[in-house]
Amino acid sequence: xxxxxxxxxxxxxxxxxxxxxxxxxxxxxxxxxxxxxxxxxxxxxxxxxxxxxxxxxxxxxxxxxxxxxxxxxxxxxxxxxxxxxxxxxxxxxxxxxxxxxxxxxxxxxxxxxx
Amino acid sequence: xxxxxxxxxxxxxxxxxxxxxxxxxxxxxxxxxxxxxxxxxxxxxxxxxxxxxxxxxxxxxxxxxxxxxxxxxxxxxxxxxxxxxxxxxxxxxxxxxxxxxxxxxxxxxxx
Numbered sequence: 001x002x003x004x005x006x007x008x009x010x011x012x013x014x015x016x017x018x019x020x021x022x023x024x025x026x027x028x029x030x031x032x033x034x035x036x037x038x039x040x041x042x043x044x045x046x047x048x049x050x051x052x053x054x055x056x057x058x059x060x061x062x063x064x065x066x067x068x069x070x071x072x073x074x075x076x077x078x079x080x081x082x083x084x085x086x087x088x089x090x091x092x093x094x095x096x097x098x099x100x101x102x103x104x105x106x107x108x109x110x111x112x113x114x
Numbered sequence: 115x116x117x118x119x120x121x122x123x124x125x126x127x128x129x130x131x132x133x134x135x136x137x138x139x140x141x142x143x144x145x146x147x148x149x150x151x152x153x154x155x156x157x158x159x160x161x162x163x164x165x166x167x168x169x170x171x172x173x174x175x176x177x178x179x180x181x182x183x184x185x186x187x188x189x190x191x192x193x194x195x196x197x198x199x200x201x202x203x204x205x206x207x208x209x210x211x212x213x214x215x216x217x218x219x220x221x222x223x224x225x
Binding site for chain 2: 033045092103
């Protein structure tokens with residue numbers, strides 16, 4: 001299994017509070033991604049990173065920010081959590097090659113905003 | 115990226131081959147077909163990918179039709195642990211590699 005950990009694995013927070021989720025990899029892969037998964041929507045890309053300090057938005061980036069100061073860590077921040085951000089969050093990593101490559105996913109973080 | 119169509123659910127008997135179809139009639143020449151699966155509550159897992167030719171690895175085989183408008187993922191000897199949602203994804207890859215997950219097929223392997 002790819003060396004990807006997510007922390008925390010479960011979190012309950014109140015509306016309006018800031019929340020930071022961490023993704024840590026030991027594979028030295030260049031690309032890192034944050035997805036959210038909700039019933040009826042499948043997985044949707046929030047943000048991704050293609051190198052240290054290089055990030056870009058996905059399809060559902062509103063209300064989220066990310067940072068990547070080291071290759072191994074990719075942080076997802078909810079500046080002011082809302083109930084609509086209750087979801088399961090998955091981090092993924094992949095490596096750049098000339099041919100398409102697979103993504104490896106972490107175990108997920110279940111976030112509940114009350 | 116091209117859109118894919120998969121059946122919502124399928125059943126398979128344990129020990130038999132599971133054949134999961136996927137239609138991608140608008141696929142373009144540089145787009146690959148990828149298959150992932152997600153076992154309940156876990157992160158998705160990469161299975162296999164292909165462009166034109168059939169592919170096989172330790173997990174599965176991928177059969178792509180000659181016109182590339184459809185493909186089939188084959189699990190040769192399904193086990194109970196293969197019960198999962200299987201996603202067929204078409205993507206051109208590239209340097210900003212992104213995946214668009216649909217709703218997939220729930221494969222249930224029965225004893």
